[in-house]
Amino acid sequence: MRYLTADAKHPVRFILNDQPVEGNAEPRLLLTDFLRREIGLTGTHVGCEHGVCGACTVRIDGASTRACLVYAVQAEGRSVETVERLAVNGDLNDLQRAFRRHHALQCGFCTPGILMSLSQLIDEEPTADEARVREVLSGHICRCTGYHGIIAAALDVLAERQAGRHV
Amino acid sequence: MKPAGFDYARPDRLDEALAVLAEHTHTARVLAGGQSLGAMLNMRLVTPKVLIDISALAELGHIQADDGMIEVGAAVTQDQLLRWPGLKEQPLLAQTLPWVGHYQTRQRGTVCGSLAHGDPSSELPLVLAMLKGAVVLASQRGSRTLTAADFQTGTMQTAMRDDEMIVAARFPLAAPGCSSAFREIGPRRGDFAIVAAAAVGDQDGVSLGIGGVADTPAIRRLPWLDGAGLDDALNTIAWELRGSSDGHASAAYRRTQVRNLGRQVIGETQHALFNR
Numbered sequence A: 001m002r003y004l005t006a007d008a009k010h011p012v013r014f015i016l017n018d019q020p021v022e023g024n025a026e027p028r029l030l031l032t033d034f035l036r037r038e039i040g041l042t043g044t045h046v047g048c049e050h051g052v053c054g055a056c057t058v059r060i061d062g063a064s065t066r067a068c069l070v071y072a073v074q075a076e077g078r079s080v081e082t083v084e085r086l087a088v089n090g091d092l093n094d095l096q097r098a099f100r101r102h103h104a105l106q107c108g109f110c111t112p113g114i115l116m117s118l119s120q121l122i123d124e125e126p127t128a129d130e131a132r133v134r135e136v137l138s139g140h141i142c143r144c145t146g147y148h149g150i151i152a153a154a155l156d157v158l159a160e161r162q163a164g165r166h167v
Numbered sequence B: 001m002k003p004a005g006f007d008y009a010r011p012d013r014l015d016e017a018l019a020v021l022a023e024h025t026h027t028a029r030v031l032a033g034g035q036s037l038g039a040m041l042n043m044r045l046v047t048p049k050v051l052i053d054i055s056a057l058a059e060l061g062h063i064q065a066d067d068g069m070i071e072v073g074a075a076v077t078q079d080q081l082l083r084w085p086g087l088k089e090q091p092l093l094a095q096t097l098p099w100v101g102h103y104q105t106r107q108r109g110t111v112c113g114s115l116a117h118g119d120p121s122s123e124l125p126l127v128l129a130m131l132k133g134a135v136v137l138a139s140q141r142g143s144r145t146l147t148a149a150d151f152q153t154g155t156m157q158t159a160m161r162d163d164e165m166i167v168a169a170r171f172p173l174a175a176p177g178c179s180s181a182f183r184e185i186g187p188r189r190g191d192f193a194i195v196a197a198a199a200v201g202d203q204d205g206v207s208l209g210i211g212g213v214a215d216t217p218a219i220r221r222l223p224w225l226d227g228a229g230l231d232d233a234l235n236t237i238a239w240e241l242r243g244s245s246d247g248h249a250s251a252a253y254r255r256t257q258v259r260n261l262g263r264q265v266i267g268e269t270q271h272a273l274f275n276r
Helices: A031-039 A094-101 A111-124 A130-137 A148-162 B014-023 B037-042 B078-082 B085-089 B091-099 B111-117 B123-130 B227-240 B251-274
Strands: A002-004 A010-016 A019-025 A057-060 A063-066 A079-081 B007-010 B028-031 B050-053 B063-066 B069-073 B134-139 B142-147 B152-154 B165-172 B179-185 B195-201 B205-211 B218-223
Touching (some): A010 A031, A057 A111, A094 A111, B014 B028, B091 B179, B123 B195, B195 B251, B205 B251, B227 B251
Parallel strands (some): B007 B050
Antiparallel strands (some): A002 B007, A057 A079, B134 B142, B205 B218
């Protein structure tokens, strides 16, 4: 059994965006704060910090998850992906480019979390329809776009990938 | 906000988890998916000294159907159950699970955790009560099984003792010749229901379950009624449940939705059974 005391920092090691990382965390440290402060990756945004807004969504072993409801020590040995994983050699990936094309963001605060949820959907359910995209998006709050651009971007990428034009 | 400090225990076996729970009775909380507890910790509504993370306990990761029951271990996520091929043997559970939280929270939140949380507007306690299911509790003193009605005693209140944890939930399989329906209304899909309604019907009549209004799921058995007879029965139930007004909805709106959703789920059940 692992037993980590509240009053000390404990080493945490996991795979972050395909690279091994390590840092130290008290048990109460949220994964959001570990990513942003210990590792220095600030793409994962902190919104409501109680699991409602979806801004902090990351993928843990492939599953989109609110990082504000996970403690850093729980990531031990897991594979975590954040929005920084999406661009390839500095070039936006197809979903990110579709977001730009469809004006799927304005202020951009909610965008990293939405990109991570939609990445899982597109990876796992290539035949997802608009209703399914809307259902997945219900786990996120966007105050700028009214969601239409986001839905259009997701459907565009789903259609592109189905047509085999995945870049 | 950030949670207050806690020790984090990650047992490898159930007996280790129960030992930590026995040692820290009153000050420990069991963490499975953390989709309700995590929010409460962040808001400091709860400040346990020890969190016991059972999410990786292999002993609690099973879904199995036998003895006319689907047994779901305490580490099973809502999403795992939703994707389980045998779920079609219990249509009400299959109809309801897509309404439990969001895509993102279902992949981490557990079935048993939702039951343990005992929110009166959440769907799984309603389904467990509708199906006359049960929860299996364990402690170092032994284990016991409680029916849904005996388990949930009020708003976020259960009969679970401080040294106990849920190890499994049991959902009876659907009886032959039954049909079921589920509906809810809330601010956004996946949010807590303002009113949730479930129905299970057979040749003799229909059971109607209402969540989100009273402090525990309310189940009523009705004969098949039509028109004004059904209106009267639903109106009586809407008033009996004594729903109150809060920031989400007024009491009058809740009564209206008990009548509307009740009529819808009963109608869908009746249509599926009698094709009328």
